[in-house]
Amino acid sequence: MMSGYISIRNLQKFYGHYHALRGIDLEIARGEVVCVVGPSGSGKSTLIRCINRLEDFFADSAIHVDGVPVLPGANLAKVRAEVGMVFQSFNLFPHLTVRQNIMLAPRRVRGTTKAAAAAQADQLLARVGLESQAEKYPSGLSGGQQQRVAIARALAMEPQVLLFDEPTSALDPEMVGEVLDVMRDLAQTGVTMVVVTHEMGFARQVADRVIFMDGGEVIESAPPAEFFSAPRETRTRNFLHAVLDH
Amino acid sequence: MDLFETFLNFEVLARSFPMLLKGLWLTLKLGAASILAGLVLGLALCMMRLYSVRPVQILTRIYIDVFRSIPLLVLLIIVYYALPFVGVRLSPFASAMTALTMVSGAYTAEIFRSGIEAIPKGQFEAAAALGLGHRQTMVDVILPQSIRMVIPPLTNNSINVVKDTALASVVAMPDLLKQATQAQALAANPSPLIGAAAIYLAFLLPLVLLVSRLERRLNRGKA
Numbered sequence: 412m413m414s415g416y417i418s419i420r421n422l423q424k425f426y427g428h429y430h431a432l433r434g435i436d437l438e439i440a441r442g443e444v445v446c447v448v449g450p451s452g453s454g455k456s457t458l459i460r461c462i463n464r465l466e467d468f469f470a471d472s473a474i475h476v477d478g479v480p481v482l483p484g485a486n487l488a489k490v491r492a493e494v495g496m497v498f499q500s501f502n503l504f505p506h507l508t509v510r511q512n513i514m515l516a517p518r519r520v521r522g523t524t525k526a527a528a529a530a531q532a533d534q535l536l537a538r539v540g541l542e543s544q545a546e547k548y549p550s551g552l553s554g555g556q557q558q559r560v561a562i563a564r565a566l567a568m569e570p571q572v573l574l575f576d577e578p579t580s581a582l583d584p585e586m587v588g589e590v591l592d593v594m595r596d597l598a599q600t601g602v603t604m605v606v607v608t609h610e611m612g613f614a615r616q617v618a619d620r621v622i623f624m625d626g627g628e629v630i631e632s633a634p635p636a637e638f639f640s641a642p643r644e645t646r647t648r649n650f651l652h653a654v655l656d657h
Numbered sequence: 658m659d660l661f662e663t664f665l666n667f668e669v670l671a672r673s674f675p676m677l678l679k680g681l682w683l684t685l686k687l688g689a690a691s692i693l694a695g696l697v698l699g700l701a702l703c704m705m706r707l708y709s710v711r712p713v714q715i716l717t718r719i720y721i722d723v724f725r726s727i728p729l730l731v732l733l734i735i736v737y738y739a740l741p742f743v744g745v746r747l748s749p750f751a752s753a754m755t756a757l758t759m760v761s762g763a764y765t766a767e768i769f770r771s772g773i774e775a776i777p778k779g780q781f782e783a784a785a786a787l788g789l790g791h792r793q794t795m796v797d798v799i800l801p802q803s804i805r806m807v808i809p810p811l812t813n814n815s816i817n818v819v820k821d822t823a824l825a826s827v828v829a830m831p832d833l834l835k836q837a838t839q840a841q842a843l844a845a846n847p848s849p850l851i852g853a854a855a856i857y858l859a860f861l862l863p864l865v866l867l868v869s870r871l872e873r874r875l876n877r878g879k880a
Binding site: 463465488489491492494495496498500502503504505506515516519520561564565568574 | 790805
């Protein structure tokens with residue numbers, strides 16, 4: 412039986428002989444905003460890339476999204492259409508304009524008409540503050556603008572879940588804020604969010620729950636108030652000490 | 658007879674010009690047909706090489722390597738002179754087109770593969786994460802980007818195909834070169850050959866220059 416909207420059971424992942432995820436169990440409720448933090452190489456990106464199966468995982472493991480198992484095959488495209496993802500390196504389609512980037516998936520996957528998809532794209536661009544950039548190509552935008560377009564592109568599929576894989580790590584410092592602002596607004600809308608991030612301020616203010624990973628395991632999982640003020644585990648304390656006190 | 662009278666005899670050139678034009682028309686038809694068929698074959702081979710089951714991948718790879726290694730002239734002779742023994746009798750045009758297509762397809766497959774493999778992994782992942790299927794990912798996201806990159810090498814390959822059509826003269830196809838050698842025999846003067854060379858140049862030199870320009874433009878985009 413499953414209790415969470417996203418349910419992860421005994422998630423194991425190997426890269427060759429390297430054991431990247433060592434049996435993760437995690438339940439995420441509908442509408443919950445979860446921030447995943449931890450040192451690089453701890454497996455946090457791998458974890459969220461398993462949720463839409465961009466990474467294959469071990470056969471004994473199970474992930475369900477809204478009760479649907481995330482398995483290769485016909486169901487996978489259905490799960491992926493419900494689970495949006497925002498990447499560290501944006502991954503916008505460089506040969507398409509900003510508006511076309513947003514329209515592509517609704518047109519091809521949902522069969523939305525061209526006019527409806529264009530109207531929706533413009534609405535989403537207004538929401539991320541980029542209504543004037545629709546005709547530009549991604550290469551003409553700043554990093555922060557590109558990432559906001561990538562968020563709009565993910566939203567165009569009206570996903571139930573949004574995965575963020577270090578969305579601000581490739582940005583110049585002065586552009587981090589504009590992206591976090593958009594994400595903060597999204598967190599109010601009731602969409603389920605799983606955010607891998609190094610932005611402790613964001614995690615503290617926006618997350619319902621913070622998860623600390625190290626060595627391919629979930630070490631600690633707690634509401635931000637508790638997580639930041641009274642971490643139970645030594646490894647969590649050492650990590651927070653290293654990232655916060657300097 | 659001096660050099661000009663022998664190799665640039667305008668009277669002979671003028672007389673052989675209609676023959677050369679007829680040959681040119683056939684050369685262009687053969688070249689265009691082989692280039693187009695080679696593109697289709699190459700794209701299909703490339704998809705099989707990259708995305709099919711393992712045994713098909715291996716067979717495709719063997720095909721590509723063999724047809725890039727075999728001299729076109731040998732292949733042409735096999736297709737035209739050897740296949741009739743097993744009951745396949747092709748016209749000179751069909752033989753030449755078959756041989757040119759088989760080789761051009763092998764080269765084109767490798768060109769397409771390099772173009773696809775040059776696309777960052779993130780593009781595939783972004784398409785997959787949006788719920789696009791494999792076909793949609795290829796058609797809407799990957800190939801439009803690859804094709805831009807492979808236009809210069811594809812044009813180079815097309816130039817080679819057009820030049821290689823001259824080999825079709827060995828299977829008695831009256832292409833540009835064959836017409837020129839026949840006109841040469843008739844006139845007992847090699848000027849028609851020079852005329853044919855000038856015609857090849859007139860068609861292919863602009864393409865060569867176009868490739869250089871495209872390559873420069875693409876490199877500028879990268880910087």
